[in-house]
Amino acid sequence: MTELSKNYEHSEIEGRLFKSWLDGAYFGRDAGGFADKDKAPYTLVIPPPNVTGVLHMGHALNNTLQDILTRRARMQGHPTRWILGTDHAGIATQNKVEQKLADEGLTRFDVGREAFVQACWEWRSKYGSTIIEQLKGMGCSCDYSDEKFTMDPGYVTAIRKVFVDWFHHDLIYKGHRIINWCPRCTTALADDEVAHADETGHLWYLRYPLVQPVGDLSYLVVATTRPETMLGDTGVAVNPADERYSALIEAGAQVRLPLMDRVIPVFADDYVSVDFGTGAVKVTPAHDPNDFDMGQRHGLEQLNVLTEGAMVNANGGRFAGMTREQAREAVVAAFEELGLLDHVEAHQHAVGHCYRCDTTIEPWLSEQWFVKMKVLAEPAIKAVRTERVVFNPRRWENVYFQWMENIRDWCISRQLWWGHRIPVFYCDACGWKDALEEDLAVCPTCGAALRQDEDVLDTWFSSQLWPFATYGWPDEPGEDTAAKELAAYYPTQVLSTARDIIFLWVARMVMSSLYFLDGEVPFEDVIIHPTVLDKHGNIMSKSRGNGIDPLELIDEYGADSMRFGLALQVTGSQDLKFDKEKVMTLARNFATKIWNASRYVTMNLEDFDQSAAIDEKTGRVAPLALTDADRWILSRLASLTAELGEGREGYEFGVIARALYSFIWNEFCDWYIEFSKGQLALGGAQRAAAQRNLVFVLDTVLRLLHPMMPFITEEIWQSIPHGDSRPSLMVAAWPQAADYASLADAEAERSVDALCAVIGAVRATQARYGISPKQPLAVVVKTTGEHAALNAELLAQQLPQLQSLVRIQSFEAAADAVKPAQSSVTIAAAVEVYVVLDGLVDFEAERDRLIKERDKKTAELAKLEKKLANEGFIAKADPVVIEKTRADAAELAAAISQIEQQLSDLD
RNA sequence: GGGCGUUUGGCGCAGUGGGAGCGCGCUUCCUUCACACGGAAGAGGUCACUGGUUCAAACCCAGUAACGCCCACCA
Numbered sequence: 001m002t003e004l005s006k007n008y009e010h011s012e013i014e015g016r017l018f019k020s021w022l023d024g025a026y027f028g029r030d031a032g033g034f035a036d037k038d039k040a041p042y043t044l045v046i047p048p049p050n051v052t053g054v055l056h057m058g059h060a061l062n063n064t065l066q067d068i069l070t071r072r073a074r075m076q077g078h079p080t081r082w083i084l085g086t087d088h089a090g091i092a093t094q095n096k097v098e099q100k101l102a103d104e105g106l107t108r109f110d111v112g113r114e115a116f117v118q119a120c121w122e123w124r125s126k127y128g129s130t131i132i133e134q135l136k137g138m139g140c141s142c143d144y145s146d147e148k149f150t151m152d153p154g155y156v157t158a159i160r161k162v163f164v165d166w167f168h169h170d171l172i173y174k175g176h177r178i179i180n181w182c183p184r185c186t187t188a189l190a191d192d193e194v195a196h197a198d199e200t201g202h203l204w205y206l207r208y209p210l211v212q213p214v215g216d217l218s219y220l221v222v223a224t225t226r227p228e229t230m231l232g233d234t235g236v237a238v239n240p241a242d243e244r245y246s247a248l249i250e251a252g253a254q255v256r257l258p259l260m261d262r263v264i265p266v267f268a269d270d271y272v273s274v275d276f277g278t279g280a281v282k283v284t285p286a287h288d289p290n291d292f293d294m295g296q297r298h299g300l301e302q303l304n305v306l307t308e309g310a311m312v313n314a315n316g317g318r319f320a321g322m323t324r325e326q327a328r329e330a331v332v333a334a335f336e337e338l339g340l341l342d343h344v345e346a347h348q349h350a351v352g353h354c355y356r357c358d359t360t361i362e363p364w365l366s367e368q369w370f371v372k373m374k375v376l377a378e379p380a381i382k383a384v385r386t387e388r389v390v391f392n393p394r395r396w397e398n399v400y401f402q403w404m405e406n407i408r409d410w411c412i413s414r415q416l417w418w419g420h421r422i423p424v425f426y427c428d429a430c431g432w433k434d435a436l437e438e439d440l441a442v443c444p445t446c447g448a449a450l451r452q453d454e455d456v457l458d459t460w461f462s463s464q465l466w467p468f469a470t471y472g473w474p475d476e477p478g479e480d481t482a483a484k485e486l487a488a489y490y491p492t493q494v495l496s497t498a499r500d501i502i503f504l505w506v507a508r509m510v511m512s513s514l515y516f517l518d519g520e521v522p523f524e525d526v527i528i529h530p531t532v533l534d535k536h537g538n539i540m541s542k543s544r545g546n547g548i549d550p551l552e553l554i555d556e557y558g559a560d561s562m563r564f565g566l567a568l569q570v571t572g573s574q575d576l577k578f579d580k581e582k583v584m585t586l587a588r589n590f591a592t593k594i595w596n597a598s599r600y601v602t603m604n605l606e607d608f609d610q611s612a613a614i615d616e617k618t619g620r621v622a623p624l625a626l627t628d629a630d631r632w633i634l635s636r637l638a639s640l641t642a643e644l645g646e647g648r649e650g651y652e653f654g655v656i657a658r659a660l661y662s663f664i665w666n667e668f669c670d671w672y673i674e675f676s677k678g679q680l681a682l683g684g685a686q687r688a689a690a691q692r693n694l695v696f697v698l699d700t701v702l703r704l705l706h707p708m709m710p711f712i713t714e715e716i717w718q719s720i721p722h723g724d725s726r727p728s729l730m731v732a733a734w735p736q737a738a739d740y741a742s743l744a745d746a747e748a749e750r751s752v753d754a755l756c757a758v759i760g761a762v763r764a765t766q767a768r769y770g771i772s773p774k775q776p777l778a779v780v781v782k783t784t785g786e787h788a789a790l791n792a793e794l795l796a797q798q799l800p801q802l803q804s805l806v807r808i809q810s811f812e813a814a815a816d817a818v819k820p821a822q823s824s825v826t827i828a829a830a831v832e833v834y835v836v837l838d839g840l841v842d843f844e845a846e847r848d849r850l851i852k853e854r855d856k857k858t859a860e861l862a863k864l865e866k867k868l869a870n871e872g873f874i875a876k877a878d879p880v881v882i883e884k885t886r887a888d889a890a891e892l893a894a895a896i897s898q899i900e901q902q903l904s905d906l907d
Numbered sequence: 908g909g910g911c912g913u914u915u916g917g918c919g920c921a922g923u924g925g926g927a928g929c930g931c932g933c934u935u936c937c938u939u940c941a942c943a944c945g946g947a948a949g950a951g952g953u954c955a956c957u958g959g960u961u962c963a964a965a966c967c968c969a970g971u972a973a974c975g976c977c978c979a980c981c982a
Contacts, residue, residue: 008944196979203982224982237982273981281982290980350979363980395911402910402978499977535919537975568930571921573912575976579919582931589930589944600941658921658929673941760948767936767948774939860926867925872962881925881963888926 004719008595010558013715026730027143029081034731036077043081043492045467050089051128057532060550064563066496067140071707075734083470085148090419090459091356097123113417120418139559139710148470150462158469159420160437167435171372178289179411181364182354183310187415188368192503194352194361205342208255214247221342223277228327231316232305235283240268242279269294286365310362369413376511377407388521392651393572396528403503412458419456426451464508467522496527535579560709561587567708570653597669598716601694610721613692620723623696626689629675629801631748636667638743641735660705678804700735751794754830761826761833762806769841776809778836780817785830788815825902827895854899861892
């Protein structure tokens with residue numbers, strides 16, 4: 001047992017305690033030997049942070065929540081494991097390494113694929129564990145002894161098994177089509193990796209001359225937001241029902257494409273809407289997905305005019321070599337020069353951007369690998385419909401359904417070097433090709449050298465296997481370790497993550513798990529946590545410069561305060577506006593309060609007889625309900641343990657944090673500690689009981705608070721004589737509500753409520769008349785209501801507690817007490833409190849106050865009487881409510897007549 | 908164009924049918940032996956608006972408005 005220092009210094013304790021937890025091996029499944037093997041296991045997988053990642057507020061929140069769940073489950077005795085690891089993060093990591101090369105004036109092509117991949121591995125070993133260290137700084141109780149990585153050898157095996165299986169079941173195929181292309185990353189992206197943003201651009205109206213005039217028409221006007229793509233136009237489309245153009249269709253009209261001098265057909269297609277633009281659409285099959293479809297339907301040529309870096313290629317004639325931005329300007333200028341620019345309008349439209357580098361996406365025609373999603377999605381939809389997987393809050397299920405029900409094939413190939421290379425092998429000699437789980441050098445049919453596909457897989461393709469690949473699935477031949485682990489610990493209990501990866505990640509884990517693990521779901525619950533916004537409600541972003549660095553918060557306020565501050569603000573429906581000053585001050589003050597309350601407890605234990613307080617069965621200090629104050633705080637503690645819900649109620653982090661805050665501050669500190677001062681001063685049995693209860697209540701709340709504030713609770717817990725033999729609070733037993741239920745005590749609560757009312761009345765009287773708190777006062781209390789006689793007795797017994805809070809000259813409590821002369825009156829729920837003011841105050845002020853009080857109560861009474869006069873209320877309301885209303889009205893009426901009486905007494 | 912969320916005292920937020928709460932800030936008082944990152948007493952709100960259901964609505968229903976987020980191939 002150590003003495004608690006005068007001030008709470010988070011920086012002094014955090015590192016030391018974390019090390020002691022590591023040394024105790026509490027982060028593993030058996031919690032250093034303290035887990036209860038008979039209990040159900042509890043497992044969650046961390047959303048693997050990118051190796052390029054540094055802790056941001058979203059991580060701070062998400063990992064706080066996961067650690068709360070993990071620590072609570074561990075204390076409840078469940079064999080608990082929070083599986084840790086990182087994601088290789090294809091594009092992000094490749095960008096970092098390319099940037100490093102660029103600093104040396106090199107590109108990846110200069111060093112070659114092999115050396116580049118090697119450089120990525122080196123980068124990862126150098127920087128990839130940054131975020132892991134930051135998680136430790138937060139106090140996260142992940143299983144650090146077995147860290148996973150999405151490119152571990154076992155993970156590679158998993159990837160290849162998945163790919164080969166889907167390939168052989170025709171769920172993976174290669175297709176030539178328009179995909180989202182990032183010209184800066186020079187790779188394809190999946191649809192959900194494209195972020196759309198509304199931008200104000202232009203709608204350019206271009207004139208395309210007809211080869212042969214038809215009627216009055218010598219040219220067509222088409223509207224476009226991307227004039228540079230006209231270089232690749234191979235048709236112009238109109239709606240078949242559009243009468244303006246029906247003559248053109250009948251005549252089989254053609255236009256001569258300006259600048260390119262190419263003759264292209266005018267045709268009719270239902271896709272074209274009559275009322276947008278001019279009703280005539282330029283068709284660029286190689287650069288627009290809709291145009292691609294129309295091109296397919298009408299046999300148009302697909303003319304690619306852009307390079308992979310989004311420069312105009314040789315097909316672009318004299319515009320070749322320009323960037324797409326330059327080409328846009330040049331094309332518009334050329335049209336203007338030719339008198340073919342009809343007009344320009346401002347136009348708002350959504351533009352796609354790369355989610356990794358924000359570059360404008362180019363729809364681009366290329367050969368890519370796709371996964372057929374419909375077949376996979378169906379069982380995944382069903383798993384959520386049947387509540388085998390439950391989202392919290394439930395409304396996110398709608399988002400999931402909406403996407404899953406409209407799912408499109410998933411483009412999984414990336415033109416990168418860092419990642420899982422697509423395991424498809426080709427024989428150029430005989431045309432053989434196949435997907436293989438093991439590399440193969442020569443063709444099995446003709447013996448020629450094989451060539452492996454150049455592309456790598458989308459990072460999310462590997463992430464989707466995370467919940468089971470981290471168990472070592474699939475087993476190496478001859479081993480069944482993973483199978484055993486999965487049988488014992490799969491599915492995991494909960495996955496906590498941000499909403500923006502519901503599609504990218506959550507949905508895909510459900511699909512792949514159902515497919516590869518015999519219909520098993522990857523997790524039972526999904527927590528979609530709020531988004532952390534700045535205090536004005538804006539998304540935190542680099543460009544806004546409004547981000548808050550969690551590391552600074554930890555440094556300045558401590559990890560516990562950050563965790564508590566975040567947890568406190570988690571509610572089901574609302575995003576989290578993070579006002580650093582307010583939240584962190586609140587949380588830090590709370591930590592200080594707990595620290596000081598604990599110091600108070602330890603400072604009053606010099607003669608504590610622990611052995612007399614130990615419960616033989618548990619070996620821990622047990623409570624002793626001696627005084628009403630003792631019985632009251634124990635009863636309140638019983639309520640608290642019941643309030644911290646089990647199961648999904650345990651996801652109500654804000655509710656739990658608030659319950660703990662208000663119990664500790666407003667009940668334990670504000671009242672019980674104050675009451676205890678009187679008891680301690682009395683010595684004997686009262687003192688002993690107070691000591692036991694202070695230790696017991698503090699012990700219990702530290703346990704309850706530990707998942708949210710692990711460091712400070714551990715530090716204090718190590719310093720108080722709770723009697724528990726466990727070496728760490730991390731592995732101490734969770735207070736079960738059932739074990740505390742017998743402490744509930746309605747009578748004690750009533751008694752202390754009355755006492756608090758008396759104290760409140762005296763304090764208010766002092767404040768009102770400017771009487772010094774040091775001035776001892778004569779106080780008479782008349783108890784009223786149902787338990788008047790008993791309450792009078794109970795109050796009289798609490799004189800020591802009363803005296804710890806207010807200076808008393810004399811005290812009397814009785815059901816038939818009489819108001820002393822020259823006294824003020826305060827009427828509360830079950831008591832009328834008279835404070836003798838003889839010679840202390842000006843009674844005119846007391847008169848004014850009483851009149852105000854009377855008027856207020858009269859107004860309240862009128863409200864209740866109106867209600868009671870309402871026939872509907874009497875006929876239909878719950879009898880209990882009616883009874884309560886009647887009682888309240890009677891009480892008010894009595895109070896008013898009391899006040900009237902006092903007013904006349906003043907005369 | 909669809910969908911979702913939010914709207915409660917100056918600020919940030921709780922509160923899912925029976926007398927409006929918390930923290931910060933504000934006013935007044937108090938540095939006595941846990942804590943001034945504290946204690947005590949106060950002031951401050953027609954719970955966005957309109958209509959409906961109900962004996963009773965911040966809470967349920969319908970609609971409106973503002974703000975925010977997500978999804979969507981109209982050039």
